[in-house]
Amino acid sequence: MFKEKVRRTASFAILAILLLGTLIFAGCGTDENSGQADANPNAALSGTINIAGSTSVQPFSEVLAEEFMKLHKDVQINVQGGGSSQGVTAVVSGVADIGAASRELKEEEIAEGVAPIKMAIDGIAIVVHPDNSIGDLSADQVKSIYTGNVTNWKEVGGADATITVVTREESSGTRDAFLDIIMAKEEITSSAIVQNSTGAVRTTVSGDPNAIGYISLASLNEEVKALDIDSVAASVENIKNGSYLLQRPFHYITTDKTSDLAQAFIDFTLSDEGQRIVEEEGAFSVN
Amino acid sequence: MGAPAGDRWLHKRQVNEVRNISISTTSNNIDFAGSTSKADSTARKVTREAVIEKLLMISAGISILSIILITVFIFARGIPLVTQVGLSNFLFNLTWNPANKIYGIGAMFIGSLGVTLVALSWAVPLGLAAALFIAEIAPSAVGSLLSRFVELLAGIPSVVYGFFGLIVVVPFIRETFGGNGLSVLAGGIILGIMVIPTIINISRDSIMAVPMDYKVNSLALGATHYQTIFHVIMPAARSGIITAIVLGMGRAIGETMAVVMVTGNAVIVPGSILEPVRTMTSNIVLEMGYASGDHQAALFATGMVLFVFIVILNLLVNMVIKGAKKDGLS
Amino acid sequence: MGLADVKEKALTGLFWLSALMIVGVLVLIIGYIIVNGISAIDLKFILEPPSRAGKEGGISTTIVGTLYLTVVSLLLSVPVGVASAVYLEEYANPNSRFAYLVNLTAETMAGIPSIIFGLFGFVFFVIFLNMGWSVISGSLTLAIMILPTIMRTSQEAIKAVAPELRENSLALGASKWQTVQRIVLPSAVPGITTGIILSIGRAIGETAALILTAGSSLGMPINLSDPARSMAVHLYVLAMEGISMERAFGTACLLIVLIVILNFLANWSMRRLSRAAG
Numbered sequence: 001m002f003k004e005k006v007r008r009t010a011s012f013a014i015l016a017i018l019l020l021g022t023l024i025f026a027g028c029g030t031d032e033n034s035g036q037a038d039a040n041p042n043a044a045l046s047g048t049i050n051i052a053g054s055t056s057v058q059p060f061s062e063v064l065a066e067e068f069m070k071l072h073k074d075v076q077i078n079v080q081g082g083g084s085s086q087g088v089t090a091v092v093s094g095v096a097d098i099g100a101a102s103r104e105l106k107e108e109e110i111a112e113g114v115a116p117i118k119m120a121i122d123g124i125a126i127v128v129h130p131d132n133s134i135g136d137l138s139a140d141q142v143k144s145i146y147t148g149n150v151t152n153w154k155e156v157g158g159a160d161a162t163i164t165v166v167t168r169e170e171s172s173g174t175r176d177a178f179l180d181i182i183m184a185k186e187e188i189t190s191s192a193i194v195q196n197s198t199g200a201v202r203t204t205v206s207g208d209p210n211a212i213g214y215i216s217l218a219s220l221n222e223e224v225k226a227l228d229i230d231s232v233a234a235s236v237e238n239i240k241n242g243s244y245l246l247q248r249p250f251h252y253i254t255t256d257k258t259s260d261l262a263q264a265f266i267d268f269t270l271s272d273e274g275q276r277i278v279e280e281e282g283a284f285s286v287n
Numbered sequence: 288m289g290a291p292a293g294d295r296w297l298h299k300r301q302v303n304e305v306r307n308i309s310i311s312t313t314s315n316n317i318d319f320a321g322s323t324s325k326a327d328s329t330a331r332k333v334t335r336e337a338v339i340e341k342l343l344m345i346s347a348g349i350s351i352l353s354i355i356l357i358t359v360f361i362f363a364r365g366i367p368l369v370t371q372v373g374l375s376n377f378l379f380n381l382t383w384n385p386a387n388k389i390y391g392i393g394a395m396f397i398g399s400l401g402v403t404l405v406a407l408s409w410a411v412p413l414g415l416a417a418a419l420f421i422a423e424i425a426p427s428a429v430g431s432l433l434s435r436f437v438e439l440l441a442g443i444p445s446v447v448y449g450f451f452g453l454i455v456v457v458p459f460i461r462e463t464f465g466g467n468g469l470s471v472l473a474g475g476i477i478l479g480i481m482v483i484p485t486i487i488n489i490s491r492d493s494i495m496a497v498p499m500d501y502k503v504n505s506l507a508l509g510a511t512h513y514q515t516i517f518h519v520i521m522p523a524a525r526s527g528i529i530t531a532i533v534l535g536m537g538r539a540i541g542e543t544m545a546v547v548m549v550t551g552n553a554v555i556v557p558g559s560i561l562e563p564v565r566t567m568t569s570n571i572v573l574e575m576g577y578a579s580g581d582h583q584a585a586l587f588a589t590g591m592v593l594f595v596f597i598v599i600l601n602l603l604v605n606m607v608i609k610g611a612k613k614d615g616l617s
Numbered sequence: 618m619g620l621a622d623v624k625e626k627a628l629t630g631l632f633w634l635s636a637l638m639i640v641g642v643l644v645l646i647i648g649y650i651i652v653n654g655i656s657a658i659d660l661k662f663i664l665e666p667p668s669r670a671g672k673e674g675g676i677s678t679t680i681v682g683t684l685y686l687t688v689v690s691l692l693l694s695v696p697v698g699v700a701s702a703v704y705l706e707e708y709a710n711p712n713s714r715f716a717y718l719v720n721l722t723a724e725t726m727a728g729i730p731s732i733i734f735g736l737f738g739f740v741f742f743v744i745f746l747n748m749g750w751s752v753i754s755g756s757l758t759l760a761i762m763i764l765p766t767i768m769r770t771s772q773e774a775i776k777a778v779a780p781e782l783r784e785n786s787l788a789l790g791a792s793k794w795q796t797v798q799r800i801v802l803p804s805a806v807p808g809i810t811t812g813i814i815l816s817i818g819r820a821i822g823e824t825a826a827l828i829l830t831a832g833s834s835l836g837m838p839i840n841l842s843d844p845a846r847s848m849a850v851h852l853y854v855l856a857m858e859g860i861s862m863e864r865a866f867g868t869a870c871l872l873i874v875l876i877v878i879l880n881f882l883a884n885w886s887m888r889r890l891s892r893a894a895g
Contacts (some may be wrong), residue, residue: 050749050844052832055576055858059670062835066668078834078844080750081854083576095749164467169552169573170385171582179386187384193469193563194552196573199858206859207458208467223859332792339794340708346700347709347719350768353761354722357729357737364740416635424632433636435884440643442876444822446849447869450856451646480642487639511621513628534728541730543825544853568732572825575739590736594729601728605721 046074047261053080053087053100054173055197056216057250060120060281061100067277068268075261081197084173088114091253097262099253102173102216116251119269120283123217124177124246125226125234127202129209134158136228139245143182145212148189153210165192166204166213174198177248178214214246218282239284250283358594365588368581377588383554385574385582392589394554398471398564399593402546403539405475405560406482411532413479414486418531421487422494423516434491441484449548452477457549466561469551475560477545482535489534493527494520526611530604537600541593543568567593647873654870657863663871667835671851671860676868678837682752682845685838686831687820689756690763691813697760698767699802699809705768706775707797727765734762735826743830753841755831759823763816770815774808775801807889814883818876824849848872 051061058081065077082090087099088109105116126142128134137145137156144150145163154160167188168175179188193211195201201213206223213224217234220226226234229246238244252266268274275285369377372390380391417437421430456476461468497520505515521528551563552573565573571586578586665675701719709716738758748754778801786796802809824847832844833854846854848868855865 048843050834052750062670076836076839076843078832078836080832080834080844081576082833083578085579086576089579093744094747095743170383171574171578190382191553191555191562193467194554194565194573195857196547196552196576197858199860203857203859204467204469208461211467336792336794340704343700343704343708344715346697347704347715349697350701350722350726350764351718353764354726356741357733357761360737360740360745361733413635413638416632417639420632420636424629425636429636433640435880436640436643438884439647439877439880440639442818442822442880443646444824444849444872444876446822446824446853447650447872448646450852450865450869451650453856454862455649480646483639483642511625513625537728541728541732543730543732548853548857568730568825571732571736572828575736575829587736587740590733594733597728597730597733598725601725605724 045072045261045264047259048076048078049098049259049262049265050090050096051077051079051098051100051252052082052090052096053253054084054102054250055081056102056122056174056218057100057120057252059218060250060278060283063281064265064269064274064277067273068265071268075265077265083171085171088112088253091255094257097259098266101251101253103176103248103251105251105253114253114255116249116253117266117270118249118286119252119266120250120275120278120286121239121247122250122283123234123239123244124174124181124214124248125217125220126212126214126229126246127205127220127224127226128212129205130223130225131209132158132225134227135225136231138230139182142229143184143186146183146188146192147186148191161210164204164208164211165189166201166211167192167194168198168201168214169194169196172196173248174214174216178246181246220282236284249286361587361591361594364584365591368584368588369591371581378592381556383570385578385585388581390581390585390588392567392570392592394556395565395567395570395589396592397556398550399540399566399568401471401557401560401564402474402478402550402566403536405471406478406539407532407536408475410479410483410486410535414483414531414535415490415528417483418487418491418494419516419521422491423512423520437484437487440480441488445481445542445545446548448477448481449545452545452549460561464561467551467563469549469563471550471557471560471562471564473549474546474564474566477549478539478542481542481545482539485535485538486531489531490524490528493524493530496527497523526607529607533600533604533607537597540566540600541568541597543572547572647877650866650869650873654866654868654873657867658870662864662867666837667851667864670858671835671855671864676848676851676864676871678835679846679848679851679868680871682831682838683821683847683849685752685845686755686759686827686847687817689752689841690759690820691816693756693760694764694767694816695809695813698764698812699771701764701768702771702775703797703802706772707793707801723765723768726761727769730825731762731823732825734758735829737761738826738830749842750830750832750834750844751842752831752838752845755827755845755847756841758826758830759820762823762826763819766816766819767809767812770812771805771809774805774812777808778804807886810886811883814879814886818879818883821847821872821875821879822849823847824853828853 058079061079065079069075069077084101084103087096087101088105090096091099091114092112099114101116102122105114126137134153134157141150141156146165150156151163152160153163193204195204198215198219201215202219202224205211205213229244232238232244234244239247252269254262254266275287279285368390377390377392378396379393380389381393382389382391383394417433421433425433452473456473457468460470460473501519501523502515505519510518546566547569550566550569552565552569553563554565555562557564567589570589575586662675663680664677666678667676668674705716705719735758738754742748742754742757743750782800782804783796786800827847827850831847833846833850834844835846836843838845849872852865852868852872855861855868
C-alpha cells in the first residue's frame with residue numbers, strides 16, 4: 001500500500017519536473033503518432049495483449065498472434081522475448097498478460113500463483129555442421145562431450161579435430177531440459193561457448209565444422225544437421241511415440257488476474273486452428 | 288556507444304575553464320539593469336527572474352538526481368547478494384554457476400581486462416600515430432578530412448560493429464588461426480576499432496594545445512621535426528594522451544553488444560587469445576532474460592562492479608587533468 | 618645526414634600508413650555492409666511490417682520504433698539539457714559546490730556504459746514505476762543517456778557567445794533572462810543543434826539499454842505505453858538468431874546510411890558554428 005503510494009508520488013514528481021522543463025522551452029512542437037482506430041463493429045474483442053518469455057516459444061507466439069489479429073482487427077498483441085523466468089516474473093508483476101516458458105515451472109514459481117497451460121511439445125535436436133561425418137551418437141557420448149571428457153571427434157568415431165561445444169546460457173529452458181534428460185545433474189564444461197538463443201547456437205554451429213550444439217527442433221533448418229540419438233532420429237513420429245527422449249513442453253503462463261481477452265487468445269491457441277499453426281511451425285500438438 | 292564528443296569536451300573544458308570564469312563573473316555582477324520608475328513592475332520582473340533561475344537550477348539538478356537514482360537502484364539490488372557471498376569471493380571466485388548458487392565473476396573480470404588489453408595494444412599506437420599525423424604532419428586539408436572519417440567511425444552503432452565482427456572477423460580468425468573464431472582476439476579487434484576515435488580525438492586536441500613556443504624553440508635549437516614531436520610535443524601533451532588511453536579503456540570495458548556477439552561467452556580464464564571469453568557486460572546481457580531471484584541480483588552486482596570500475600577510471604582522469612594543471616601544462 | 622634523412626622519410630611513411638589504415642578500416646566496414654545490404658533495401662523493405670519474426674516482410678515497425686524512441690527522448694532531454702547548460706554558464710557561480718557537482722556528474726554519466734543505464738531503466742522505469750517494456754521506459758532511459766552530450770555541447774555553444782553581446786543587452790536594460798532568451802540562446806543554436814544531431818546518432822545506434830527497457834516486440838508502437846523494437850535491436854536479433862541474414866544486412870545498411878547522413882549534418886552545423894563564432 002505504502003509502496004504503491006511512494007511509487008505514484010515518484011512518478012508524478014518526475015513527470016512534473018519533465019513537464020516544467022518542456023514548458024520552459026515551449027518552442028519545440030510535439031509530434032507524436034496519434035492512435036489509429038480501425039473501427040470494426042463486427043469484432044467483439046478489442047484491446048492489447050502482452051506476451052513475454054521464452055525465446056523458443058516466441059516464434060510460435062508471433063505467428064499465432066498474427067493469425068489472431070487477422071481474426072480480430074481491434075486486438076493488438078505484443079510478443080516479447082526475455083526468457084522463461086522473465087516470462088513468469090512479467091506475469092506475476094502484471095507487465096505481461098501471458099508468460100511463455102519452454103520448461104516445467106519450478107515449485108517456487110507455482111507458489112507465486114501462476115498456472116502453466118501446455119500449448120505445444122517441442123523436441124530438442126543435437127546438431128552438428130552438415131559436413132560432419134558423424135550421424136549418430138549415443139546419449140552417453142553426447143554427455144561425455146558436454147562434460148568435457150571427450151574433446152576430439154575421433155574419440156566418437158569422427159575426424160581428428162577438437163570439438164567446439166556450444167551451449168545455452170544459464171537457466172534457459174532449452175538448457176534446463178537438456179541438463180535433465182542428457183546430463184543427469186552433471187555440469188557442462190566451462191570452456192563451452194555460450195550463446196543466448198536457439199538461433200545463435202544454430203548460427204555458431206553452422207559456421208564451425210567442428211561444433212556441436214542443441215536447439216529447439218522447431219528451429220532446425222538445412223544450415224545444420226540433427227544427429228540420431230541412440231539410433232533414434234529426431235522426427236515427428238519418434239517424438240509422438242516417445243522413443244526420442246529429448247522433448248519438453250511449451251507453456252503459456254497465466255494468473256487468476258488474466259483478462260478475458262488473454263484467455264480468448266489462449267483458447268485460440270488450443271483450438272484445432274491454433275494447434276495446426278503450432279505443427280506448421282515445427283512443434284507438436286498437445287492434443 | 289560511448290560519447291566521443293563528450294570525451295573531447297571533457298578535455299576541452301580545462302582549456303576553456305579560465306575563459307569561462309571570466310565570462311561568468313562578468314555576467315554575475317550585472318543583475319539589475321532595469322531600475323524603472325514603476326517599482327511594482329520591477330518587483331514582478333524580479334520575481335519572474337527568480338522563478339526562472341530556480342527552474343533552470345532544478346533542470347541542472349536532474350543530472351545529479353539521475354546519477355543518485357542509478358546508483359541507489361543498482362546498488363540496492365547488488366549489495367545484498369555481494370554481502371551474502373562475500374565481496375572477495377564475488378570478485379575473485381572463478382566459478383560462475385547460478386544453478387548451484389555459486390556466483391564468482393573473477394573469470395569475467397579477467398575476461399574484460401583481457402579483451403580490453405588486446406584492443407588497446409594495437410589501438411593506442413595506431414590512434415596516437417593518427418593523432419600526431421593529423422596535428423603535426425598532414426597537410427591541413429588531409430588532417431581535417433581524416434578527422435571527419437574518425438567522427439564517422441565513432442558514430443557507427445556498436446551492434447553494427449558486432450555484426451561485422453560476426454560475419455567477417457570471426458570466420459577470418461577461424462580459417463586463419465584455427466579454433467572456433469569466437470575469441471578474445473575477435474573481441475580485441477572489434478573493440479580496438481571502436482576505441483580508436485576516442486584515442487585520436489582526445490590526444491589530437493591535447494597535442495594541438497601544446498604552445499607554439501615549445502615547437503619553435505625546439506626547432507630553433509636545431510632539433511628535427513620528429514625529434515621535436517617525440518621529445519617536446521608528446522611529453523608536453525602527455526596528460527592528454529594518458530586521458531585518451533584511460534577513457535579508451537573505459538569505453539572498451541563498458542562495451543556490450545559488439546563483444547557479446549564475437550567472444551563466445553564461455554566462463555573461463557582464456558589460455559590464449561584464440562579461446563572464448565566472457566566479459567562482465569556480456570554476462571549481464573546474456574543472462575538477464577532468464578535470471579530471477581539471486582541470479583538476477585548477481586547480474587546487478589556485476590553491473591555494480593562495472594559501474595564502480597568506470598567511476599574510478601573517471602576519477603583517475605580528473606586527477607591526471609588536475610595534476611597537469613598544477614604543472615602548468617594542458 | 619643521409620641516414621637521418623632516410624629515417625625521417627620512413628617515419629613520415631609510417632604516419633601516412635597509420636592514417637591510411639584507419640581510413641581503410643572505415644571504408645572496409647561501411648563498404649562491406651552497404652555492398653551486401655543495399656540489394657535488400659527497397660520500398661517494400663522500408664514500408665512493410667515484418668512478419669514471421671522478421672523472416673519475411675520489411676522493417677517498417679522498427680523504423681517507426683527507432684524514430685519514436687529518438688523523438689521522445691529528445692523532447693525529454695533537450696529542454697533539460699539546454700536549461701542545465703544555461704544555468705551553469707549564465708547563472709551559477711562556477712566555483713559553487715552545486716555547479717561542480719553538476720559538471721562532475723555529467724562527466725561521470727558520459728562514461729557510464731549503456732548496459733548500466735539499461736539495468737537502471739529496467740529496475741526503475743519498467744518495474745518500479747510499472748511502466749513496462751515501453752516506448753516511454755526506453756525513451757526516459759535514452760534521455761538520461763544523452764543528457765550529458767546535450768549539456769556539454771550546449772555549454773560549449775553558450776560559452777562561445779561573445780561576452781560583449783551579453784553586456785550590450787544588459788546595458789540596454791534587458792533582464793538576465795531576456796538576454797539569455799533573445800541574445801545568448803539564438804547565437805548558441807548551431808552548437809546546440811550539433812549536440813542534438815550527435816545525440817540522435819547515439820539514440821539510433823543504442824541497443825543494450827533498449828533491449829532491457831523498450832522490449833523487443835515487433836508490433837507497431839502507437840502509444841507511449843506500447844513496447845517497441847528499434848532497428849539496432851532488430852539487427853541484433855536477426856543476426857544472432859540467424860533469422861534472415863539478408864534482412865540483417867539490409868537493416869545494418871539502413872543504419873549506416875542514417876549515421877552517415879547525420880554525420881554530414883553535424884559537420885555542416887559545426888561549420889556554421891565556427892563561422893558564427895568567427
